[in-house]
Amino acid sequence: xxxxxxxxxxxxxxxxxxxxxxxxxxxxxxxxxxxxxxxxxxxxxxxxxxxxxxxxxxxxxxxxxxxxxxxxxxxxxxxxxxxxxxxxxxxxxxxxxxxxxxxxxxxxxxxxxxxxxxxxxxxxxxxxxxxxxxxxxxxxxxxxxxxxxxxxxxxxxxxxxxxxxxxxxxxxxxxxxxxxxxxxxxxxxxxxxxxxxxxxxxxxxxxxxxxxxxxxxxxxxxxxxxxxxxxxxxxxxxxxxxxxxxxxxxxxxxxxxxxxxxx
Amino acid sequence: xxxxxxxxxxxxxxxxxxxxxxxxxxxxxxxxxxxxxxxxxxxxxxxxxxxxxxxxxxxxxxxxxxxxxxxxxxxxxxxxxxxxxxxxxxxxxxxxxxxxxxxxxxxxxxxxxxxxxxxxxxxxxxxxxxxxxxxxxxxxxxxxxxxxxxxxxxxxxxxxxxxxxxxxxxxxxxxxxxxxxxxxxxxxxxxxxxxxxxxxxxxxxxxxxxxxxxx
Numbered sequence: 001x002x003x004x005x006x007x008x009x010x011x012x013x014x015x016x017x018x019x020x021x022x023x024x025x026x027x028x029x030x031x032x033x034x035x036x037x038x039x040x041x042x043x044x045x046x047x048x049x050x051x052x053x054x055x056x057x058x059x060x061x062x063x064x065x066x067x068x069x070x071x072x073x074x075x076x077x078x079x080x081x082x083x084x085x086x087x088x089x090x091x092x093x094x095x096x097x098x099x100x101x102x103x104x105x106x107x108x109x110x111x112x113x114x115x116x117x118x119x120x121x122x123x124x125x126x127x128x129x130x131x132x133x134x135x136x137x138x139x140x141x142x143x144x145x146x147x148x149x150x151x152x153x154x155x156x157x158x159x160x161x162x163x164x165x166x167x168x169x170x171x172x173x174x175x176x177x178x179x180x181x182x183x184x185x186x187x188x189x190x191x192x193x194x195x196x197x198x199x200x201x202x203x204x205x206x207x208x209x210x211x212x213x214x215x216x217x218x219x220x221x222x223x224x225x226x227x228x229x230x231x232x233x234x235x236x237x238x239x240x241x242x243x244x245x246x247x248x249x250x251x252x253x254x255x256x257x258x259x260x261x262x263x
Numbered sequence: 264x265x266x267x268x269x270x271x272x273x274x275x276x277x278x279x280x281x282x283x284x285x286x287x288x289x290x291x292x293x294x295x296x297x298x299x300x301x302x303x304x305x306x307x308x309x310x311x312x313x314x315x316x317x318x319x320x321x322x323x324x325x326x327x328x329x330x331x332x333x334x335x336x337x338x339x340x341x342x343x344x345x346x347x348x349x350x351x352x353x354x355x356x357x358x359x360x361x362x363x364x365x366x367x368x369x370x371x372x373x374x375x376x377x378x379x380x381x382x383x384x385x386x387x388x389x390x391x392x393x394x395x396x397x398x399x400x401x402x403x404x405x406x407x408x409x410x411x412x413x414x415x416x417x418x419x420x421x422x423x424x425x426x427x428x429x430x431x432x433x434x435x436x437x438x439x440x441x442x443x444x445x446x447x448x449x450x451x452x453x454x455x456x457x458x459x460x461x462x463x464x465x466x467x468x469x470x471x472x473x474x475x476x477x478x
Contacts, residue, residue: 158350164350166311167311167337167344168411169338182352
């Protein structure tokens, strides 16, 4: 009897939590200008922003994967002094306010930045306010999510399999690609999806480092933000597009991948 | 042309003195109760656990000599291990488990597959090629693990409790199979076991490790 009433209380809390998350999302669908949906979704500004968003977030996810998976392996297996400190630095962007990340990128890679100065003086490369800047900002913010997910999977792998591979003549590189990466493939897939979704939604760091120029650096989240005051209906439609993409990503990840990451 | 090991191996916080000398074409059994450091000796020879003091040479090549800071990596030792827990790669089918080492040693795919089929036939596991380790019985897994080691044609073959995961029937079959295979291989074979009967049935020499004494 007591057990039942306890679970009833928990259920009530759970229902409240679900409503808290679901109601705002559902409200978007209620307020959507369905009759104008097609015309708003196909208007130039929307298409441009969507294209910039998709292009930059896919490139960012690829780069985050190429660098993040080996980095996660390094964190999981390397025995180096000060590894904890290095790891903390690499994970910080995850908890940093994104706008601060944007400022940090400007101070390092801006035209007068600590390193950007040399890029500009020596090769004439100016990164801020370009699409490349968007990608850099997205990788900066999104890679830690992938690294954390993949690192924990690498840590839980059976090192006995890696030892077995080495006795069979596998170089450390082959152990990584032949045993570790396949062993963590569920977590890697989940990490990629997470990094991509986070890149797609990136706003603070990107707008600070790359600005919001329609057709050039304006991503969908930036367009939503700018239109909220002037063209509320368009911003709802764009938001809906982002919601649908996010749900599709999460749905395609499925429980299998998420539990695979925890395994 | 022998394996010579003497020195101290480390197992957790314990150190243990060992002295082993083994010849090609014969099986040396390493006997001892649980916790006497039998597996550690194999891991030391395979390069997974370094010698603390002493010397390990195979065919007059030094594999491990802490005093000279000499240590050959596991992947460079011509040494194959059948681990007690087998350690088959769960994401690869039987064929790819067996070609893994050959491919890592730079052997071309077609040649590797041909050799894998030979090795599987030798251990009587030809029917298992496309199965995943998870779908095999204990005895089948043991055969695959043995084939994965044999296919490398190692100078040193290390068997850690090779009958641990097989049932009674397979046990008998294995006891007959192993000597035949070892003979064909002409490798230096070390077999860890706690079973006196297995040791005397298969091995021509025996090394006995006493229970772990406290340091």
